[in-house]
Amino acid sequence: MPDPRLELRGVTKSFDDVQVLRGIDMAIGQGEMVCLIGASGSGKSTLLRCMNGLEPVDDGQVLLDGVDIAEPGFDLAPIRQRIGIVFQSFNLFPHMTAFDNVCLAPRRVLGETDGALHPRVEALFERFGLASHMRKYPDQLSGGQQQRVAVIRALAMAPQTMLFDEITSALDPELVGEVLDVLRALRDEGMTMVLATHEMGFARELADRVCFMDQGVIAEEGPPEAIFSNPKADRTRQFLASILR
Amino acid sequence: MSTRRAAYEARQRRRANMIAGVSTFGVLALLLVLVPLAPGWQAVKASFFDGDVFLRTFPGLLQAFVLDVAIFAWSVPLIFALGLAIALARGARNPALFPLRIFGAVYVDLFRGIPVVLLVYLVGFGIPGLGLPRPWNSPYIWGTVALVLTYSAYVAEVLRSGIESIHASQRNAAICLGLSERDTMRHVILPQAIRRVVPANMNMLVALQKDVALLSFIGPVEILRQAGIYKSLLANFTPYVAAAIIFLCVTVPATRYADYLLNKDRNARS
Numbered sequence: 001m002p003d004p005r006l007e008l009r010g011v012t013k014s015f016d017d018v019q020v021l022r023g024i025d026m027a028i029g030q031g032e033m034v035c036l037i038g039a040s041g042s043g044k045s046t047l048l049r050c051m052n053g054l055e056p057v058d059d060g061q062v063l064l065d066g067v068d069i070a071e072p073g074f075d076l077a078p079i080r081q082r083i084g085i086v087f088q089s090f091n092l093f094p095h096m097t098a099f100d101n102v103c104l105a106p107r108r109v110l111g112e113t114d115g116a117l118h119p120r121v122e123a124l125f126e127r128f129g130l131a132s133h134m135r136k137y138p139d140q141l142s143g144g145q146q147q148r149v150a151v152i153r154a155l156a157m158a159p160q161t162m163l164f165d166e167i168t169s170a171l172d173p174e175l176v177g178e179v180l181d182v183l184r185a186l187r188d189e190g191m192t193m194v195l196a197t198h199e200m201g202f203a204r205e206l207a208d209r210v211c212f213m214d215q216g217v218i219a220e221e222g223p224p225e226a227i228f229s230n231p232k233a234d235r236t237r238q239f240l241a242s243i244l245r
Numbered sequence: 246m247s248t249r250r251a252a253y254e255a256r257q258r259r260r261a262n263m264i265a266g267v268s269t270f271g272v273l274a275l276l277l278v279l280v281p282l283a284p285g286w287q288a289v290k291a292s293f294f295d296g297d298v299f300l301r302t303f304p305g306l307l308q309a310f311v312l313d314v315a316i317f318a319w320s321v322p323l324i325f326a327l328g329l330a331i332a333l334a335r336g337a338r339n340p341a342l343f344p345l346r347i348f349g350a351v352y353v354d355l356f357r358g359i360p361v362v363l364l365v366y367l368v369g370f371g372i373p374g375l376g377l378p379r380p381w382n383s384p385y386i387w388g389t390v391a392l393v394l395t396y397s398a399y400v401a402e403v404l405r406s407g408i409e410s411i412h413a414s415q416r417n418a419a420i421c422l423g424l425s426e427r428d429t430m431r432h433v434i435l436p437q438a439i440r441r442v443v444p445a446n447m448n449m450l451v452a453l454q455k456d457v458a459l460l461s462f463i464g465p466v467e468i469l470r471q472a473g474i475y476k477s478l479l480a481n482f483t484p485y486v487a488a489a490i491i492f493l494c495v496t497v498p499a500t501r502y503a504d505y506l507l508n509k510d511r512n513a514r515s
Contacts, residue, residue, distance in 0.1 A: 080423040091418035105422035
């Protein structure tokens with residue numbers, strides 16, 4: 001692999017007495033799409049939150065383009081513009097319209113003026129089929145629409161890497177598709193992406209690599225075909241058997 | 246045209262309304278009969294419910310009430326500005342701002358812990374006693390300052406509870422977009438927190454409007470003081486009843502409005 005965009009070396013993380021990550025090593029290349037799968041509590045979400053510094057790691061390195069952002073005391077604010085994250089529960093700001101949700105960070109952090117920002121944001125809404133909804137407040141939108149706004153909000157900062165934390169898990173089944181379509185579109189344009197997901201079909205179809213996490217370690221990783229059709233580790237087999245039943 | 250269920254419920258409602266009407270009427274009638282039977286009723290009626298005195302003093306009292314409203318009006322912005330500053334000071338995380346945090350905690354403890362009337366006396370008499378030049382020795386100013394000190398401490402606590410009620414995921418989302426702590430507070434947390442505590446603050450305003458009358462103890466001729474003057478002049482307590490009615494005309498609608506907001510908020514979130 002050429003110089004990875006994001007690389008983790010020996011990352012560990014505990015909450016009180018519970019060791020959630022027990023030494024994670026992984027590298028994510030430019031334009032690669034990696035899916036993290038595994039049972040609830042296996043450490044997928046925590047791993048994603050360590051990748052953008054939302055959770056400080058206890059030990060190990062998180063290298064973004066070769067710079068260790070896990071260094072204690074490292075100023076993460078400039079880094080966060082380069083890594084976008086979307087959460088399971090959308091976390092839109094309820095007191096602002098969808099449009100203002102998206103505009104806030106570019107205006108305050110990047111210092112963009114409305115003249116340049118508004119057409120750019122309107123184009124993003126247009127592209128993801130939400131142009132007619134951008135003046136609405138989050139509680140006037142369906143879950144799927146809210147989640148697409150959350151993706152747009154992250155994309156408006158022009159990140160080079162995107163993290164997705166089970167972004168379809170809180171949606172009604174009929175709304176999952178529209179959100180996955182957004183991910184497909186991002187995949188097509190070569191965005192570097194890491195997803196924690198329970199959408200096995202989706203992971204199998206689009207991921208470059210699938211990492212199966214269990215009890216804070218990556219128990220098995222490889223191309224989706226290998227993981228889903230021919231898992232090597234017992235734990236992987238058990239997990240897949242339990243969910244594909 | 247109505248279903249069996251609707252007909253049944255209408256019948257039940259009619260029955261409930263009738264019982265409520267009869268029992269209310271009974272209690273009222275009893276009061277009207279029993280109270281005048283009390284041995285001192287004639288004296289009380291003459292000194293508290295004198296129609297002539299009421300009509301003669303009402304315009305003057307209403308005029309004096311304008312001063313209450315004025316004191317209320319110019320203390321409200323000060324209370325909210327100071328309350329917000331104290332709430333933010335108490336939440337400061339930067340170690341360099343630790344003294345601010347301590348100051349905020351002491352401020353709230355101090356001014357919430359002293360009875361309002363005592364603070365009105367201490368500030369209203371104490372500070373003009375320093376021999377300040379006019380107009381800075383006016384009890385009107387320092388009495389208002391006492392109200393601002395007390396109520397800003399309460400408002401600070403209300404706002405702080407509002408800030409703490411905003412879920413951490415909102416802050417996380419803002420931080421992950423690269424927003425600074427300051428921008429996160431200003432654009433994401435505070436607007437939601439302030440909206441959430443509007444009903445609680447409405448109740449605070451109702452209490453403040455009543456407590457303005459405490460300034461009568463240190464000088465300004467507001468409604469309570471004016472009522473006292475009329476009482477001495479006419480040897481009759483009716484002006485106090487008139488003053489109470491004037492207060493109720495303002496505070497009852499305001500309380501109802503606060504309740505309405507509170508209910509609306511509860512329904513919106515459930």
